[in-house]
Structure formats: structure tokens, C-alpha cells
Amino acid sequence: MNGYTLAALVFVLVFGGAAFGLLMQAVLPESFTTGGSRDMAGAVVGLLTLLLALVLGLLIWTAFGVFSTQKASIQTLAVSVLKLDEALRDYGPDAADGRSLLRQTVKKSIGQMWDGEQVDGAVTNYVNALSSAEDLQTYLGKLEATTDAQRTAKANAVQSTNAIGQTRLQMALALTDPISYSLIAIVLAWAVILFFGYGLLAKGTFMAYATAAVGALAIASAIYSIDDLSNPYSGLFVVSPAPIVNVLGAVDAAAAAAGGHR
Numbered sequence: 001m002n003g004y005t006l007a008a009l010v011f012v013l014v015f016g017g018a019a020f021g022l023l024m025q026a027v028l029p030e031s032f033t034t035g036g037s038r039d040m041a042g043a044v045v046g047l048l049t050l051l052l053a054l055v056l057g058l059l060i061w062t063a064f065g066v067f068s069t070q071k072a073s074i075q076t077l078a079v080s081v082l083k084l085d086e087a088l089r090d091y092g093p094d095a096a097d098g099r100s101l102l103r104q105t106v107k108k109s110i111g112q113m114w115d116g117e118q119v120d121g122a123v124t125n126y127v128n129a130l131s132s133a134e135d136l137q138t139y140l141g142k143l144e145a146t147t148d149a150q151r152t153a154k155a156n157a158v159q160s161t162n163a164i165g166q167t168r169l170q171m172a173l174a175l176t177d178p179i180s181y182s183l184i185a186i187v188l189a190w191a192v193i194l195f196f197g198y199g200l201l202a203k204g205t206f207m208a209y210a211t212a213a214v215g216a217l218a219i220a221s222a223i224y225s226i227d228d229l230s231n232p233y234s235g236l237f238v239v240s241p242a243p244i245v246n247v248l249g250a251v252d253a254a255a256a257a258a259g260g261h262r
Contacts, residue, residue, distance in 0.1 A: 003235055007224035010188060011216045017192035018212035021199020028200075038201065045197035052190050056222050059179065059187065063229035066178040070232045070239050073171045078243040080167060081106055084136075084160035085251045091143070091153035098139050098157070099255055105135060106248050109168070113233055114241055133165030178230040184223060191219050 031037065085102055088095040140158055145151040195212060202208045228235040 003224050003227040003231075006227055007220040010191075010223045011220035013188060014191045014195050014219050015213055015216035018195035018199045018216065019209065021196040022202060022204040022208055022212070023199075024196075025200050025202065026204050041197055041200055045194060045201065048190050048194040048197065052187065052194060055183070055187050055190075056219075056226075059184065059226045060222065060229070063179055063226045066174060067229045067232045067237060067239065069174055070171060073167055073174075074239060074241070075243045077164060077167045077171075078247040080160050080163040081244065082247050082250065084157055084164065085254065087153050087157035087160055089254065091145075091150050091157065094150075095143065095153075095157075098136075098143070099251070101135065101139055103248065103251055103255065106244065106251070110241055110244060110248070114238070133161065133168065136161045136164070175231075179226060184226065188223070 081102065085099060088098045088102065091098075137158075140154065140161060143150075143154055145154045195215065198212065198215070199208075225237070228237050232239040
């Protein structure tokens with residue numbers, strides 16, 4: 001279920017709860033919605049309002065944390081890519097193929113992470129991360145350093161490659177069940193009951209229905225934001241690939257300059 005479908009379902013259920021409450025208010029005996037009964041309903045509505053506000057806020061903050069973590073990891077990944085290219089450049093002309101492999105790997109990773117067509121983003125990213133790390137590690141394993149400068153450059157390259165692999169693996173694992181949909185279901189149940197209570201305490205006027213629709217839309221947008229922020233490579237809120245794209249541009253420019261000096 002995508003975010004828009006989920007938001008639409010939330011809107012229908014929450015607004016349906018309010019509409020049912022308004023209808024019940026019209027058919028129930030007056031003693032059920034006045035006096036002590038109304039006070040009790042108001043107290044429960046107040047409790048549910050507080051619970052819903054607290055848990056929705058917590059879920060939004062948790063989802064935003066997933067988004068922010070991915071954003072920071074992309075910046076870390078970009079730095080590691082730049083360091084790896086510098087290490088391969090310091091190694092010398094013998095590592096030219098490695099620099100080419102690095103550029104290809106980064107371009108491939110950008111397409112894999114931001115294509116928006118993955119069936120299971122977490123699993124796919126995990127597999128892709130392992131594959132990319134193995135390709136670079138295999139290449140470095142074949143390099144035979146013959147000077148102290150090359151040995152130092154190779155050690156730095158291995159360190160940067162390990163950092164790239166670790167960062168991508170952490171990014172993939174962080175997207176595994178980032179939020180609890182069971183908790184979202186409980187929050188949705190609270191929202192339906194809450195709006196049912198609102199309906200019991202109001203009169204069935206056009207303004208009441210319109211206000212209920214606005215409230216249901218607000219709850220739906222909150223749930224959509226939670227779902228979308230927890231999937232930061234597709235949807236409305238997308239992590240920017242700018243850091244890694246800029247680094248790739250710098251790597252391409254450095255490779256072009258090196259080629260021009262030959």
C-alpha cells in the first residue's frame with residue numbers, strides 16, 4: 001500500500017467515525033448526550049486527544065529521524081568516495097582502472113537508490129551495497145603495491161572502501177521496518193473513536209461535517225508524512241542526492257584533467 005492510498009484510507013475511516021457520531025447524536029435519546037453522559041464523553045474525548053497528539057508527534061519525529069539519518073549517511077558516503085578517489089590518484093597511473101570502477105559504482109548506486117521503482121527498497125539496497133563493496137574490494141586486492149607511497153595509498157583506499165561499504169550497509173539496514181505499522185493502526189483506531197466522540201458532542205450541521213472533513217484530512221496528512229518520511233528515496237519527501245552527485249562531478253573532472261595531462 002503506497003502513501004496516498006494509506007492517507008485516503010485514513011481520511012475515509014476518520015471522517016466516517018465523525019459522520020457516524022453525528023448520526024448517532026441525532027438518533028440517541030437526549031439523556032445520552034447531555035448532562036453527566038456528555039461530561040463523561042467529553043472527558044474521554046480529551047484523553048484520546050492527548051494520546052493521539054503525543055503518539056502522532058512521536059511517530060512523526062521517529063520518521064523524520066529515519067529521513068535525517070539517511071541524509072547524514074549520504075554526506076558521509078560522499079566524503080568516503082572522495083577520499084577513495086584521492087587514494088587511487090595518489091597510487092598512480094596503475095590505479096586508473098580503479099578510479100573508473102569507482103565512478104561506475106557511484107553512478108550505479110545513485111540509480112539504484114533514487115530510481116523509485118524498487119519493490120523492496122531495504123532488501124534491494126542491502127544486496128546492492130554488498131555487491132558494490134565486493135567489487136571495489138576485489139579490485140584493490142589485485143593491486144600489487146611496489147613502493148612505500150603505493151602501499152600507503154592502497155591502505156588508505158582499503159580504509160575508504162570499507163567505510164563506503166559500512167555506510168551503505170547501515171543505510172540499507174536503517175530502512176528495515178523503520179516505523180511500526182501496528183502502532184499506526186492503533187493510532188488510527190484512536191482517531192476514529194475520537195472523531196466519533198466529536199460527532200456525539202456536536203449537532204449534525206453542514207459546518208460540523210465540513211470541520212470533521214478538515215480534521216480527518218489533517219490526520220490523513222500526518223499519517224502520510226510518517227509513511228513518506230520513512231521511505232526517503234521515493235514519494236513527496238525525498239533525500240537529495242546532491243552531495244554524492246557533486247562528488248561524482250568532482251571525481252569526473254579530476255579524471256578528465258588527469259587524462260588531459262597525459
